[in-house]
Amino acid sequence: STIDILNAMQLESFTIGNHEFDWSLDKVTRYFDPSYEGIKANFPLLGANVFYKDTTIRPDFIDAYQIVEKANIKIGIIGTMGYGLESSIATAMVEDYEFQDPIYWTGYYAEELRVNHDVDIVLAVIHGSSDYTNQGIGALTGQSRVDATFNGHSHQNYVRFEARTGVDMPVIQSSSNGRAVGKVTLNLSTTGEVINYQAQNLTASSDARLSGQSAIIDAKISYYYDQVEPLLNEVIIKSKETYSRDQLTYYMAELIRVSGEAAIGLHNFGGTRSSLEQNQNITVATLYDIFPFDNKVKTARLKGSIIIDFIENGASGSAVVYEQGLSLGTIDPNQYYVVATNEYVFDQTDNPFIDGDDIIDTGIIIRDVLEAVLRKQAETHTHFDINLPVVLSKLHDTVLLKFDEMIEIISIQA
The missing domain is CATH 3.60.21.10 (Metallo-dependent phosphatases)
Structure with missing residues (x-):
């Protein structure tokens, strides 16, 4: 087109x-x-x-x-x-x-x-x-x-x-x-x-x-629009609040963490390209506006000391989230943790992930993770809320994977 x-x-x-x-x-x-x-x-x-x-x-x-x-x-x-x-x-x-x-x-x-x-x-x-x-x-x-x-x-x-x-x-x-x-x-x-x-x-x-x-x-636009019209007009759910690009970046970092079954999740701010308005209809097209890149979730095991150094000195362009009970201050420098991020961040040679252990390319597109969460929320709620528990539909079949983690409200520093 x-x-x-x-x-x-x-x-x-x-x-x-x-x-x-x-x-x-x-x-x-x-x-x-x-x-x-x-x-x-x-x-x-x-x-x-x-x-x-x-x-x-x-x-x-x-x-x-x-x-x-x-x-x-x-x-x-x-x-x-x-x-x-x-x-x-x-x-x-x-x-x-x-x-x-x-x-x-x-x-x-x-x-x-x-x-x-x-x-x-x-x-x-x-x-x-x-x-x-x-x-x-x-x-x-x-x-x-x-x-x-x-x-x-x-x-x-x-x-x-x-x-x-x-x-x-x-x-x-x-x-x-x-x-x-x-x-x-x-x-x-x-x-x-x-x-x-x-x-x-x-x-x-x-x-x-x-x-x-x-x-x-x-x-020509009308011709191609008609072919993708269901993606543009099928409302998955409405947005409960106005969510900024930064808020959605932190939310995606949490979804990446959960989908990768990791202790720590990261998503770069530049990978989030739009925001959500209060009561906005969310369609598949909306998800492409917010997360247009087909980045996959990748994970690796990294030593705590390496993670601490990266977060303190190299991760300023990314939102970082942690599993319940973990924070930057409680990471054990000598312990290993599974870290999940998108492949754009993961593959950069200046970042530590490509040198980690047990590297896994999940093949899961980050945008698909969000769509799965939204569709699951829509079964029981009229509006998307970033404060609800994360419940993911398994992306390759109909088996539901339920996670107990609650999304933390991240305070974004000015």
Whole structure:
């Protein structure tokens, strides 16, 4: 559905980002394979600095650049991943790849585009927003010079510039989820040189064209909506209270702990993407809004001293919960405990889990755990309440697994 709609939007190119790795890169690149029998993208996937690890071999069906010709002007578009964004991807999904220096590869292909393809304008599209990267691209000169840079990843809304000799380089990022459209106008001299620019982020309130509807896009959305309509409209249960993203993160940490039969549970705050409002209808679609990533529950046995060190020094981005009677202060440094978390946190090489004992990949998607809890609550309650006992339906059959643990109310420090 996504590829079909992007095709209808008539994209010139698409630059790869971290979420293209969420379900494995192969599942995305197949849409760019000419031999694929399903819907194929009619635009290229760009990733000039995306390589198999320790090589300069790019995965199949990922290109470095695209050349577009408009009104006799040749425009080269170079797409790159932001440097270091491997850490934003589950290790299992990115361990075979690396994102090399976007400054170097942007300059490399800018020169190739100007020298070998005689382009008039070079645009850099980076799935990243590092000032260092923007400054480095802005400092490229001669045949490697870049005329404008488009950022992504951080979901910010800004227009900036990198000062340099001649015309400065505009840098723009246009929010997220279609809230804005970046517009950069480059004015050329009669000899094809950029002499000035204008850059702005357009919104529905600032440009009437963005407040209208596209009949073609609406028809496609309706077609796919009808196929998933039961998931969108079947109300599992209503929310008793307003629950913030932080509260839901702690709640998910507890569900991960219980489903992994662990003493300690963790869930990263960045893995929770939405909140719940009081009396809100909760559907499967709601669960995808809150927990969009298909992360599985994984467990390992770790020594208490290692757990204490990690929680005190490395777990600031995660909610941590404990079984009844246990806390950070009561962990025995010499005793071993089962710890459960999602695979994104588990697989990070800076975290201690991959070096633990008795590692188990449960295969259970964390979102499915929450759905099981909600459906069980709905049998006896009209509203979802994070203070009710956790009762999980076994996720692979109808046998019920009942747990005695009560969810603690976690006080979130400001």
